[in-house]
Each structure stands twice: as structure tokens, then as C-alpha cells.
Amino acid sequence: MTEDAVVDGPDQELLTIGAFAARARLSAKALRLYDRLGLLAPAHVGEATGYRYYRAGQVERARLVAMLRQLDMPLARIAEVVGAGDGPAAAGLLGAYWADVEARVAGQRTLAEYLRGRLSGRSSEMYGKFRVETVETPAQVVISEKRHTLADELPAWIGAALGRLEEAARECGGVAGVPYVAYHAEVSMESDGPAEACVPVADEAAARAWAERSRELGGGRAWATAVRVEPARRLAYTRITKAQVAHPQILAAFEAVEEWMATEGLTATGPCRELYFADWASTGPEDPVCDVAFPVS
Template structure:
């Protein structure tokens, strides 16, 4: 066995800032496969050229990036560094959203521990008039753990149906909660997509008219949309109506007026509203 020019696992570990244990794990994951493995002793040797990949893996791990995503970045970096950077940016965007969402969760927990009145300090509530709207709609009983996937799939279906109807979607999509949605309760939930009324055109979705109404609402960021911190916004709106002695006339809802997928965690994207 000719190991000329190869590095032992100990030397390679020191130069790559990785432990021999980590190197064996990354070998199992297909991230860093030794150049030579002695079948009798199991001893491993690496090529010096593998140091660059090893150091990239070490740095990505310091970002707490999962091994599956590291493998994707490493593979892309060997063929197209720009795509690898795009994957890195996408991961960091996800991380920033998770951190922002957790920060909002801390705020929500503080409110819950200090009492309901604290929610009014965190959210400014306003009132507006909402005109009558024709909407494509979809209902379902769904628990909170399944809600995001169902919302994404349902909006995609409604957008497809709206695409062949006049100008398509003509107003913000909104989600109505006709009942409690949490780990135990399943709504039901209704997704509504505003379109121009056209009695002569058949649509591949249920259609109804959402009556004109007034509503109290508070505007929240993308990070605040995550469950359960979004409950602080619902609590704030309901607490405001109770304080003002205003009676709710419909079910609470989320109104998405911005591009949620491409928004930053601190961007305003949604109104939590209650018809009054």
C-alpha cells in the first residue's frame, strides 16, 4: 500500500480542526471519505487536497448546520461555488427567522406570565372598513401541527384556480379561524382568496361573498406569525374590543398583505383582525 504524500488521520485532524471521531462520523455521512483505508487495521489516510473540504465542513458545523445540509453545500461547492453560496444564504435566512421567532416567543411567554394586559403594550390596535369581497375558499378541520403545510398547499391550489379568472387574485389572502386551533382543537379553518366577481365563469374552487364589515386589527412581523407567539396578537385585539366594550361580529382572522416567503423576519406581513 503506497501512502506517499498522504496524511495520517491524526495529522489530518490537527490540520483540519476536526477530531478523529468527527472525521469517522463524516466518513459515514459521505462528507469526507479517506483516500486510503487499510482493510486489515482500519487505519485511514487522507490527501492534502482534502483539507480545504474538511475546513469548510468544520466552519459550517460552527453554524450548527445539519450534516445533510452541509453535504449539499459541499457537493455544490465542488461544482458551482455560486450555488453553494446561495445554499449558505438560504440556510442563514432560515436561521435568522428561527432566532427572531424564538425572540418573539420569549415576548409572548413574558406576556402570558405577567398577565393578559401586557399584550396591549406590545400591539397597537386600529379599526378599518373592509368592503364586500368575492372569494375563492377552502375549509378544513386541521390541528396546529398540520396547519402550515395545509395553508401552503391550499393557497397554491386557490392561486391556480384564480389565475384563469379575470385579474386573478385582487386582494390580500386571509385565513379565518372558525374555531380554536391548537394541539387538541382543529378549527375549522377557512382560507379565502379575493377575486373579481364573474357569474359567467366557472371556477375550480368554491366561491362565496365575504360581507362588508368593520374590523379591529393589529399588524405583526413575519417572526411574530409563528405559533404560539401569534396568540399574543389575537389576545391583544380581543382585549382591546373588550376594553372598548365592542362586540365581535365574526371569527378572528389573519390577513396576509405581503410576500411572506421572501420577507425578512422583521418585515410586517400580516394583520391579525377581528370583525366588529
């Protein structure tokens, strides 16, 4: 029997790898790769010959794997999609992956624009894309977490820290303003800050009680909790999208505000900050989510 022949199995027709490849419109090489990667195993492998045989019902899965690979989907996620079968579950997994791709591409586009401006020496032109304004903010009580962290760890820590603080705000009269992250020193791949996550709250006495309990229960935590009254401030700020928040493209926004401050004769009076006014999970790459700001006088 040749490897291109069709053979009968006990339950249904089995196709040799050549015949199956023709039906699936794929190469035998691709099918061997999918088998090796654990994405599409043959229905039967001959003990003596090692020939691979497939059922006709596997054609759609083979084509699906091929199309998902064209989307540059990681193997683990392809396995999740094909394992979910047909229907809303698989469609939902694909939708979640593609949302991640669009967010990544939006971030890469922003980064490319930032680097193009840097490399071409047109920084001022690049900064002109940011609209900088000032706003007066009232005095407010804030609860906070401060931590030394590098840039690659920063996004996960910001999300977790603001989540913890917003939960704690329930004990402190509720959230009373826009959560923000203040940078007391540079955070990069080499410098670890510290950064401070802050949430304004309504009840100062309750906030101080919370801070005292937190200190007592702190143990070996990697961050320090505190409460303070933040004075009324004037902020110079620019609004950015979710895609622009990623490091290092967010640096262009900070630099644009600093250049505007120099032009206006303003001086920074406190640490720079990022104010997160939108729900991160429900926003898309091009949605405004954050104000990059400096306290000024």
C-alpha cells in the same frame, strides 16, 4: 510503520490520520466522526491495519465541515454544501440555510417574549406592544377552501390553499382584494377548526361557475370549495411580522385585539381572520406580512 507517519500513494502524498489532523487543526476523533457520518471519507484505509489515510487536498473540506457543524447545520445540509464544491452554488446553499436559521431565531425570540409575559402575569403589558386600529372593508366576492386541520399542519395548508385559490382567481376576473384565512373554530394541537382560506375575486358569475366545476371534480379531497359574497365589515386589527405569525406566538396578537375590543365596548360579529397582504417568499422575519383581525360592531 507508525500511524503518524507519512506514506506515498500512487497519485500523491497520503497522510496518516494523525498528520492530517494536525494540518486540518482537528482531532483524530473528529475525523473518525466525519467518516462515520459520511461527510469526509479517508482516501485510503489499510486492509490489514484499518488505519485511515487522507490526501493533503482534503484539508480544506475537513475545515469546512468543522465550521459548518459549528453553525448547527444538519448533516444532510452539510453534505449538500460540501458536495457543491467551491463557488456560488455552495455559497447559495449556505445563504439559504442561514436565512432559515434567522427566521427560526426571530420566531423563537417572539415566542420567548410571549411566554415571558404569560409566565410573569404581565399579559396586559405584552398586549400593549400591539397597535390596534379599525378599518372599513367593502363587500366582496370570495372563493374559498375550508378544511379541518391541526396547528402543526396549518402553515403548509395555508400556503397551498391560497396558492390554489390565487390560481383559480384567474378564471374569476382576477384577485380583487387581500387573501385571508378565517377561523370558524379554534385551531391548535388538539382542535382542528375548521379554517377557511379565502381570496376575493372580481367576477361573481365566473366564481360561481368555478365553484360548481370544483364540486363536480372534488372527489375525495380533504377540503371543500365554495363562493360567497362577503358583506361589508368593520375590522379591528393589528399588524404583525413574519416571525410573529408562527403558532403559538400569534395568539398574543389575537388576544391583544380581543382585549382592545373589550376596552372599546366592541363585539365580534364573525370569525377571526389573518389577512396576508405581503408576498411571503420575499419577506424577512421582521417584515410586516399579516393583519390579525376580528369583524366587529
